[in-house]
Amino acid sequence: MKNSFYHSRLILVVLIIFNFNCASDKLTKKINETISLDDIETVPEWLNLNVDEVFLTDSLNIWVPTGNFQTSSLIRVPRFPRKFSEEELIENEALKDFEIVNLVKESVLELTAVKNEQVSAQIALGSKKDISKLKVSINGLKASNGEVINKENFQIRYVKYVPIQRARSEYDWSPKLEEIIGEGVSGNMTPDIVGDPLLELKFVDIPAYRAQPVWITFRVPENVNPGTYKGSITISSKQHADVVHKIKLHIQKEKLPDPKDYKFHLDLWLNPSAIAEYYNLEHWSEPHWSMISKYLKDYASRGGKNLATTITHEPWLKPWISNSTRSQIAFGYRSMVQWTLNEKGDWEFDYSVFDRYVDMATQLGIDEAINTFSMAPFKETKQRLHYFDKKDNAFKNLELDIHDVLYKDIWTKFLISFKKYLLSKNLTERTFLGFDEKTEEDMQVLLAIIKTAAPEFLDKIIIAGHPEGDEYAKNLSISYMFFPEQPLERKAVVPVLPTIEGRKSDNKRTTFYLCAEPAHPNALTYSPAIESQLIPWLALKYNTDGYLRWSYNNWTKDPFKNPVFRHNQGDDYYVYPGKDGPISSIRWELLKEGIEDYELFNIIKKAGNIPDKELLKAIELATRNQDGRFKKANDLAKSRNILSINRKGNQTLLSLKNKN
Template sequence: MRWWFLTAISDLYLYIMNNMRFIFLCCVVLNSFLLFGQDDYNELSDSKYVDLEVWRKQKDDLCISWGDANKHYSSQNVPDVPICLKHKLKGWKGEKLNALFLIWSKLRDCNVSVEITDLHQKNGGIISKENLSVGFVRYVMTDEFVREGKTSCGFRYDKTEWDSSLVADVIDIKKDFLLRKMHVTPVWVSINVPRDITAGKYYGEIIVNLDGKEYKRLKLQTQIVDRELPVVSQWKFHLDLWQNPYAVARYYNVSVWTEKHFEVMRPIMKALAEAGQKVITASIMHKPWNGQTYDYFESMVTWKRTLDGEWTFGFDIFDKWVNFMMSLGIDKQINCYSMVPWNYSFKYFDERTNSMEYIKTKPGDKEYNDMWIAFLTQFSSHLKEKGWFSKTCIAMDERPLPIMKTVLDLIRKADKEFKVALAGLYYEEIEPELYDYCISTDQVLPKNVIEKRKKQHLVTTYYTYCADCKPNTFTFSDPAEAAWIPLYSIKLGLCGYLRWAYNSWGEDPLRDSRFRQWPAGDTYLVYPGFRSSVRFEKMIEGIQQYEKLQKLREDFKRNKHLIRKVEQCINAFNIQDLAKEGTASSDIKRVISLLNEQ
């Protein structure tokens, strides 16, 4: 009897412990889903025309073929591609190479998974499959650049007024995917070429499984040139994609600036660092852009007015953010926005009322001057104490010349050594005072100014925004345009590119890239997850070509003829020519081909 009782107690204990382990495991998995966005989701439906006759003529039920990574493919129409099971890539050691293949089904739904093999060289060399990755490209809702009677930068509250469709852009992290009948799924392939391999040709395969069984193999040949791309920390391209930590906190439902917040931001910002990002985006006052994004920017600095009317400032959050970003490798510059917010309203805590208050004041007002002199003086001391002063810019964007002149005078009164950044129009009068000057595509910097700034080691870049049809990085933009943009800076004589939104996600960013204002995709380049995008990967591709040209220039005598050919090719880039479909793609392919010459 006692034996039975003890056995029962033991079994009960094991049952409880095993179930506790199961419950704990479920909690860990659920927490992982919530934190990193690894749960599945359903795409929105597309109401676009489907050519059923082409589907009927399709001979095979299931088709697979390599495609063009510079093109968009419809989610519901048979791809207009010749069936091709072999693909060739070529690049440098240390480079990230991309390719894309397509799978489409005529009659049935099927579960698709993909395996990759090592890439082998005939003499025994190997690129391990650990350096390769594949991702199903998911479809997100997009719209169009402009519509008759409307402007591209205007509000789009009624989405039905705009032509909307699904576009392949989200590079998913799922290991398998349910392909529905009469649907297409692109698959993104990336190779991070090791630096310690021998040059030559490497051969491997992509294995496509349907419903758990091998269906077909795609051949992949990768030729590695005997040149090496510098490591990311040595890249010269000045990439400035503005980060939005507040969007991350809202999407993942975590409190801002907590450990959980930094945990979910880490893979998102690490990917940005690996793209060569140089600048930390910091908001030093409440709503510098008046809440134009779905998640507005709060102040990373605590503003307080004491009982005796003095201004004091706390920098704890600012320090946390900067230290976090620097720990990921984004450590070249800190741009602090903005002394000139869009509505001239400043939020602070007032000890006299024991509440948050707002003050409305503008540059030139005594109250404005007193407030900002106090801020800049304390901020300067704090930055110098942290060792960050030489990396920090007081930054503004798209502000008129009279306001900029007034603000610059005020900054110099507080600390004449402060660096200043401006993105906007070209103002000849204040150009010498700007360390970081970024102009829009419709502006022209005189060549002598560009050369002078180069010699002074100043940052001179350009940006695209909602008024630029092409080139751009909207979700409906040709993918090749994202690669074209960094190379165009070479033609302009500039050192980089700025885009105002890296991750200012909308309400439902994985499924719908449209927003209440501006063309779809204008507010973000990557997706929660971390899920990359075709646009972001193509931009990295373009930056790599920029860096390859810089590397060739370092050995000018050896590469003189090749450099001349590449520069002539890039100097032929023309924004007006991009209106013709395929121009960006052909431009990029020509440059890549030349840079990969032996």
């Protein structure tokens, strides 16, 4: 009886385990089936014909974008690649970067980097038949002396394609998408698609007649010895035998600082409210704070310096339907300061959320300027103060113009309270009053109020806008539209380059910013990829301290399927929302690698081992032709190669045998 009972229990356990494993397999299968890498339901046959002409083998096609592993990350691989005519290639040599040349068995994939640097590369794959369970893996890389860079330092992600959509701003003021998109965009026009998010997956399925890029990031340890490290990359799938290619990573003796010590001044405006709304979390709840920390950490990983904070609700209102106004983004902004009107009619201010946000960012290394938005609304809209009325036990809105007497009275009280709070927290030196694209006339009104209520802030003003803000901004970010050869250069009241040089001598910070304009260079979802890495080189060219963008994470409700709310796609977010935190993008990775170029440039310049004329040549190569549709990837490779000349004048092993 005991044996019978034992066997019955054993059989039951086996059945439970079997059923659990089956359920687990089904769940895994379901998860992978639901992750579509392009969300296109039907493909016209003519698109397949385009791809058929460039997939030269009926088996697995494997190639390196641009033909050079070192520059392979600098283009977006079109989902539906095509053949180019001789006339097209003569008219635009940059199209050669998009030609497909399959790797041969003997191919060696080579990269050059310095210590503590991140460097990305791509391989691309496709077939005339469906490919399932495709997986790319890399083993550890080993030097001749036995030293190993473990595979934990490598990250493999798969590029997802998102639809391209037109934006309201294109009808209003920003460039049309046709002025921006290049060969990296492809599709059937309903809509076109472009690769941007980078997904971490165990494997992917690739439908027939589609290209799938694989994004590989190498993070070089800071304490590794210089030399050549060898390993291999393996490509496996259900339908094909494993393909193995050799990898060589050449590491130089220079070492980059950690991101928190970057000299490049990165100023992106992160919005905690978008995090709460997208993830359906209660504002300022513990789950919300936990998710905020993940995004702040990601921002810090790029060397983020400035922290954007909100001292009022909706600092960026814009005209909307039926003569109304609303936030210029899908989810809006909540204030980090609670405004309250008490029973006596006096204003009270609660800084507890502001305090925790600043403290969290500081702990993560975002410890320079705290920019507060905003004492004044965006452009010409009126300010809508959101507050709690204790007498009526209700939240209310008060709409004010900056010329109103009540506006001056209320903001005088706030500034007096705010400076007292900052002093108690030892934050006075770090905190700036932030203004975005305000007119000269409005700024004079605002400065008069500040001078009366809290003159300490007169030396703590940050302006994003026109170069004439130089007069009163300690920290000035100038629209790139006013820079040389840009559309508004001749309309600048104050010329940009002399302004930058004058501010340098006065020890004032100057950056430039991009938004939905100009068309080029930019970092929109469908901007040519190379332009994202170009941005920090522009800071070197024009001697600015860094770069600002108004938004880091202002998503739509579904940025993967409906990626546009109001502005050109991607203008308002660098990263995508994932289940457990940020999903990176091609733009976000290349911006970091451009910042690393900036850091290396300054290290080399300080060492004095390369003549200034050669350093200027590196800048010129990197920044010539800022329209990425016509820019060859080798321009940036050549710039880096100049920085790679060692003390004896010999060049490194960086290969420039690109077919371009």
